[in-house]
Each structure stands twice: as structure tokens, then as C-alpha cells.
Amino acid sequence: MSEVLAFDHVTAGYGNAVVLDRLGFSLRQGESLAILGRNGVGKTTLLETLMGNTRVMQGAVRWQGADITRWPSHRRVRAGLGWVPQEREVFPSLTVEENLTVIARPGGWNLQRVYGFFPRLRERRTNYGNQLSGGEQQMLSIGRALMTNPKLLLLDEPMEGLAPIIVEELAAAIRRLCEAEGLASVVVEQHPVLALEMTHRAIVLERGTVVHAGPSNALAADHGLLEGLLGVGV
Numbered sequence: 118m119s120e121v122l123a124f125d126h127v128t129a130g131y132g133n134a135v136v137l138d139r140l141g142f143s144l145r146q147g148e149s150l151a152i153l154g155r156n157g158v159g160k161t162t163l164l165e166t167l168m169g170n171t172r173v174m175q176g177a178v179r180w181q182g183a184d185i186t187r188w189p190s191h192r193r194v195r196a197g198l199g200w201v202p203q204e205r206e207v208f209p210s211l212t213v214e215e216n217l218t219v220i221a222r223p224g225g226w227n228l229q230r231v232y233g234f235f236p237r238l239r240e241r242r243t244n245y246g247n248q249l250s251g252g253e254q255q256m257l258s259i260g261r262a263l264m265t266n267p268k269l270l271l272l273d274e275p276m277e278g279l280a281p282i283i284v285e286e287l288a289a290a291i292r293r294l295c296e297a298e299g300l301a302s303v304v305v306e307q308h309p310v311l312a313l314e315m316t317h318r319a320i321v322l323e324r325g326t327v328v329h330a331g332p333s334n335a336l337a338a339d340h341g342l343l344e345g346l347l348g349v350g351v
């Protein structure tokens with residue numbers, strides 16, 4: 118499998134504040150990566166850097182062989198980065214269908230395919246964004262990213278605030294996107310066990326740098342290591 122994404126010694130932050138400190142990792146075609154770490158270590162900043170929303174002071178971000186470090190975010194979306202933000206960013210005064218079609222880009226994913234993938238969205242297609250449950254909003258947020266026909270999905274705490282039954286449904290959907298549809302993904306998730314179940318590999322951040330990298334199943338099985346890295350009882 119060839120490498121599609123790489124952070125090469127990236128130092129980045131906001132204004133003069135450094136959040137990511139010479140951070141490095143890479144992702145291969147079709148691979149899913151969990152970004153783990155305690156609060157405030159820079160997980161969201163990593164995703165924001167991937168989307169071009171931070172100031173990169175050093176290092177390079179490479180996507181499919183191109184140096185995209187200075188690309189604006191709209192160009193990154195066109196190049197296949199599909200962003201599912203933490204706030205979900207569903208348009209409240211547009212219907213589900215309008216939310217999906219307004220950002221559509223040509224490709225294999227279209228309205229019918231997204232509805233096939235999330236039948237709940239088809240049922241709710243005439244409802245407004247602000248009439249949806251949290252789980253439905255998250256499905257819509259993922260559906261919107263799929264409508265841009267991405268090659269890589271970036272998910273920032275997709276399960277936050279959702280009921281356990283919806284979490285199961287969404288985790289299965291995200292896994293299916295990776296396994297059946299061949300989409301690569303980068304997932305920031307507070308719940309490490311869930312994140313490790315959903316991904317092939319994981320990196321753990323501390324103070325903006327990578328302190329552990331390896332297969333997700335190996336980390337999930339090593340409770341001592343997980344507890345040492347994340348301070349969680351599992």
C-alpha cells in the first residue's frame with residue numbers, strides 16, 4: 118500500500134502559539150488512523166492543520182505526493198479531503214436534502230448513494246437541519262462530506278454526545294466506509310476503546326507530538342500501555 122498522507126516534522130499553531138511540535142506520521146491508501154491523547158494535546162489542531170486552518174511554522178504536509186502545506190482549505194477539499202467537523206456544521210435552515218446537494222461535487226457519491234448508506238437521512242430528507250437529533254445531524258455531517266467525494270475522511274469526535282445505540286450504528290457505518298468503500302480516515306475520538314475498534318492504526322499525542330504509533334488492535338490489547346499513555350482504566 119502506498120503512502121497518501123504525511124506530516125513531516127510539522128510545527129503549527131495559532132498566531133505565535135505553538136501547538137503541534139515537529140509532529141510526524143503517515144497514512145497509507147485505505148487506512149484508518151485514530152488520533153488519541155488527553156485533553157488539549159493538539160488532536161483537533163492536527164485536523165485543522167490538515168484542512169489548512171492553522172499557521173504552519175515548520176515542516177510539510179503532503180497529500181498524494183503534493184506538498185499541500187500552503188494550500189487553502191477549499192483546494193484541499195477539491196483534492197479529496199472530506200471534513201466532518203466537531204460542531205457538525207449542518208445548515209439549520211436548509212432541509213436534509215438541501216444540506217447534501219448544496220456542497221455536492223461530481224463523483225461516485227451522490228444523493229441516492231448517501232441515502233442508501235444512511236436510510237435515516239432519506240426518511241428525514243424534508244426536515245430542516247435544526248429538526249434533527251444529534252445522531253441524525255452527525256449522519257448528515259458525514260453525508261455532506263461524502264457528497265464532496267473525498268478520498269480521506271477527517272472525523273473530529275464524531276460520537277460526542279450521542280446515545281450508545283447511535284454510537285454503535287455510526288461506528289459500524291464509519292468502519293464500512295473504510296472497509297467496503299476503501300476510504301481512508303483520520304478519527305479524533307475521546308473514547309479510546311471505540312476509536313481503536315474503528316481503526317487500523319493509532320497515534321497518541323502528548324504536548325503536540327507523537328509519543329506512540331502502532332496497530333490499533335495491539336494498543337487495545339495492552340491495557341497497561343493504554344492506561345500509561347492516556348490515563349484511562351480500560
Ligand SMILES: Nc1ncnc2c1ncn2[C@@H]1O[C@H](COP(=O)(O)OP(=O)(O)OP(=O)(O)O)[C@@H](O)[C@H]1O
Nearest residue numbers: 131134136154155156157158159160161162163305
Ligand atoms: N483557535 C485557537 N486559537 C488559539 N489557541 C487554540 C485554538 N484552538 C485550540 N487552541 C489551543 O491549542 C491547544 C490544543 O487544543 P486542541 O483543541 O487541538 O486539543 P485537543 O487535543 O483536540 O483537545 P480536546 O481533547 O480537549 O478537544 C490548547 O491549548 C488550546 O487552548
